Amino acid sequence: MVSLGGLARKIFGSSNDRRVRGYKARVDAINALEPEMKALSDEALAGKTVEFRQQLADGKTLDDLLVPAFAVAREAARRTLGLRPFDVQLIGGMILHERAIAEMKTGEGKTLVATLPVYLNALAGKGVHVVTVNDYLASRDSATMNRIYAFLGLKTGVIVHGLSDDQRRDAYACDITYATNNELGFDYLRDNMKYERAQMVQRGHFFAIVDEVDSILVDEARTPLIISGPLDDRSDLYNTINAFIPMLEPEDYEIDEKQRSANFSEVGTEKLENLLRDANLLKGETLYDVENVAIVHHVNNALKAHRLFTRDKDYIVRNDEIVIIDEFTGRMMPGRRYSEGQHQALEAKEGVSIQPENQTLASVTFQNYFRMYKKLGGMTGTASTEAEEFGNIYGLEVLEVPTNLPIIRLDEDDEVYRTAEEKYKAIIAEIKEAQDRQQPVLVGTTSIEKSELLAEMLKTAGFKNFQVLNARYHEQEAFIVSQAGVPGAVTIATNMAGRGTDIQLGGNLEMRIAAELGEMEHGTERDEKEAAIKVEVQRLKDIALAAGGLYVLATERHESRRIDNQLRGRSGRQGDPGRSKFFLSLQDDLMRIFGSNRMDSMLTKLGLKEGEAIVHPWINKALERAQKKVEARNFDTRKNLLKYDDVLNDQRKVIFEQRIELMDATDVTETVTDMRHDVIDDIVNKRIPEKAYAEQWDVDGLTNDVRTQLNLDLPVADWAREEGIDENDIRERLTAAADAAAADRAARFGQDIMQYVERSVVLQTIDHLWREHIVNLDHLRSVVGFRGYAQRDPLQEYKSEAFELFQALLGNLRQGVTAQLMRVELVREAADAPQPQLPEMEGHHIDPLTGEDDFNEGESQLLVAPENRDPQNPLSWGKVSRNELCPCGSGKKYKHCHGAFEA
Incomplete structure (x- = not known):
C-alpha cells in the first residue's frame, strides 16, 4: 500500500526533484550557446575571460554571467581535455555555485564539474580554493584541470606539504588554488602568528569548493588543527603538586574507574587549598576561582596519576621514561604520550625525568575554519544521510544530482x-x-x-x-x-x-x-x-x-x-x-x-x-535503524563540541582581527596611550577607595604599582599629605608624568623606531597572553563538566568563565604593554634589527578513525624519502608507517621489525 506522501511524490516529484528541474532552463540556455562557442577560434574563446571581467567591473553579477561562463568553460574542457560536461554535470556546477552540496554518484565526474563554478567565481579575482583530502589529489587535479584554466587565461596554484612561505603566497595569489584542508587550516593559523602583514600568505576566504565534503566537514571536523610548541620547564610545579597527593585520605576524593574520572570531595578540596596556599600556588580565595583553572587541571591530573593509573598495567617505567601499554592489545607504545599534562603527572609520580609539555599556540576546527568563507560549496557521492548536520552547522543544503545514465547495480x-x-x-x-x-x-x-x-x-x-x-x-x-x-x-x-x-x-x-x-x-x-x-x-x-x-x-x-x-x-x-x-x-x-x-x-x-x-529485508531495515541511532548520537557529540568551540572561536576572531588592524596601522601610539591611561585608572581605582579620605588610601601599594607598572619613582606619599587632594588629582599627576616619560623616550628614539617598537611589543604581548589563554580554556573545558553534578549547565558555566578569562587577558594586555614600553631602552641601530621570530612549531591533526596524527611537523615525525635513509642508522629514518617495509632491509613490515617494542 502506497502512503499519501509516496503518492504525492509520484505525482509531483520530491522537493529534490523539483529543485533539480528548476535548473533545466539554464541548462537549455547553455546548450543553445554551444554552436556559437564551437565556432569561436581558440583566441576568441580565451578572450571571453577578459570580456566577462569587464562586464563584472561594469556592474554585472556572477549570477548574470553563469550561462555564458559555463558555456565557455564547457567548450574549453572539450578542446583541452576531450571531455564535454554532461547536462547533469552542468546542474552539479550550478548547485556548487549556489552555496550548496552536490551529491553525485561515483564516476559522474565531480572533478570536472568543479571547473565550471571555479571558472565563473575566479572571474571576480578574489581567489577560489578547491579543497581535496590529500596532497596527491591536490597535485593531480590542479595539473589536469589547469589545462582548462590556462587555456582561458587564469593562473592556478597548488599548496602541498613542505612549501616555503614565498611559494605559498604565490599559490594563494593565483586565481585558483588547489590545497588540502589541513594545509589551508594551518596556513590560516600561521598567518595569525606573523608580525608583518607582508609575511602572511593567504589573501582572504572568498569561495571554496570542498571535494569529499562529508569526509572533511563531518568525519574530520571532530578534532581541531593544532599548532603547538614546547613550554618552559615546569618540573617543579609537577613535583610540588605530586607531593600533595600521598597526604590525602580516601575520603578526600571520589574515584569512578568505569568513567576513568577522579575528583575531590569538599573535605579534600579544603585540605588541598591549604596545601596550595602554603606553597604560594593558590590565587584568590578558593581552588575553583577562575584564576586557578590551570592549577585545578594539574591537581586533577596528579590525582588520576596516583589513583587511576597503575604501574605495569597502564604503563611501565623503562630507561627513565614512562611507556604506555595499550589497554586492548597489551603492547607497549613507545613514543606515544598522554596529552594535556597527564604524562608529566605520571613522570612526577614515578620520579623519572619530566619531559617538557607542548603548549597549544593556535588551534581551529574545520567547522569554524570553513564557516569563514563568504561562499562555500561541496561535492561528494554520499551526503544526504548527513543533510541535517550540513544544514545546522554550515547552512548548506544537500541536493542529489541525477546520474547521467540509470543505475542498474x-x-x-x-x-x-x-x-x-x-x-x-x-x-x-x-x-x-x-x-x-x-x-x-x-x-x-x-x-x-x-x-x-x-x-x-x-x-x-x-x-x-x-x-x-x-x-x-x-x-x-x-x-x-x-x-x-x-x-x-x-x-x-x-x-x-x-x-x-x-x-x-x-x-x-x-x-x-x-x-x-x-x-x-x-x-x-x-x-x-x-x-x-x-x-x-x-x-x-x-x-x-x-x-x-x-x-x-x-x-x-x-x-x-x-x-x-x-x-x-x-x-x-x-x-x-x-x-x-x-x-x-x-x-x-x-x-x-x-x-x-x-x-x-x-x-x-x-x-x-x-x-x-x-x-531478509527486515534485517537490513533493523540495521539501518541502528545506524541512524549511532549517526544521531555522533551528530549530537559534534554539535556539543561546536558549542564549546564557538566560545573560543568568537574570542579568536576578536584577537586575530585586532592583530591584523595593528599590522595594518602605520602608527599605534594612540592605542598604546589609551592602554597606559587605562592602567593608571586601574591603579588609582584599586588603591584609592571612592570618596575616601587620604588617610584611607593604600599609599604604599600605590607607590609600588607606579614603580612596577609605570617605571616611575614619584613622591606619591608626599602628594597624599597635601591638603584637599583627591583621586582625580592623583590620576592627572600620574597621567602627566607617564605621558611625559613616554614622550621623552619617543623623542630620544625617533618616531620611526618608536612606532616599530610599539607595534612589536603589542603584537608579542597579545601572542604570549593568547597562548596562555588557550591553555586556560583547555583546562577549564576539562573540569567544567563536573559542574553538572551541582545542577549547573556546564556550557553556560564555560561561557561565563571564558568571558571572565578574556576580560582578564585584556587587562593583562594593557599592563604588559605599558610595563614594557615604560622600560624599553634601545640604541638607534635597533631600527635595522630582525623581525621577532615565530616560536618553534609543530602541526597536529589526530585522525578520529585511526588515532594517528596525519600532519606532524615535529622532528620526530618528519617524513624522510627512502633514498635518504641509512639502513644502519634508525635515527635517519624519520616517521615510518607501521605497514611500510622496514628501512633496515630485513624485508619485514616495520611493525614486525624495528617498530616492535621488545621488552
Missing part, C-alpha cells in the same frame, strides 16, 4: 551469520566463485587490522593475486584502484572515501598508458603501443561486463550508512552493471552493540545450522 540483502568465523568462510567462498567467473571484486573492511586479517586468510586459502589498500600511499593506491575493475581482480580496501580515482571495468586506460609507456616519446612506436593497450582494455572490459560488472563485497556494516553507501557506490558507474552485498556476523561491532545476544538465542531456537545465513 543490484544491491542484495545482507547475509547474517552467527559467528565471525562462519562469515569469513562464506566471504572467501564467495570471492573464489567471483574470481572463477572472472568478476572483479572490491572487498570493503572497517579497519586496517581487519584488512590484514582477511589478507592472511586469503593467503592461507591459496589466493595469490590480490591487492590490499590501507590509505597510506595515495599515489600507488590510485593506480591500484584504477585497475581494480580488471576481470578476476580482488582488491581489499579499508575506506573508499577520498580515493579520487574511479574503478573502471577493464582498468583505467589513461593510468595504464602512463604507467606502461611513461616518458616514451610520441611517435609511431608509442602510437602502436597505445592502440594495443586500448584494444586490451576494451577486451578486459567486455569480459568484466559479461561477468556482471564490479562486485562490492562488504565484510561488515559501518556505524554510518554514508560509509556503506560510499563503498556500494564504487560499483555501477556510468550505467555499468554491478552487484553489492554485505556479509555480517552477530559478533560484528554494530550487531553486538544493538542486542545480538537476543538474536543469537532466537536463531539457535529457529534451528540455524553452522555455516547457514539468515537473509
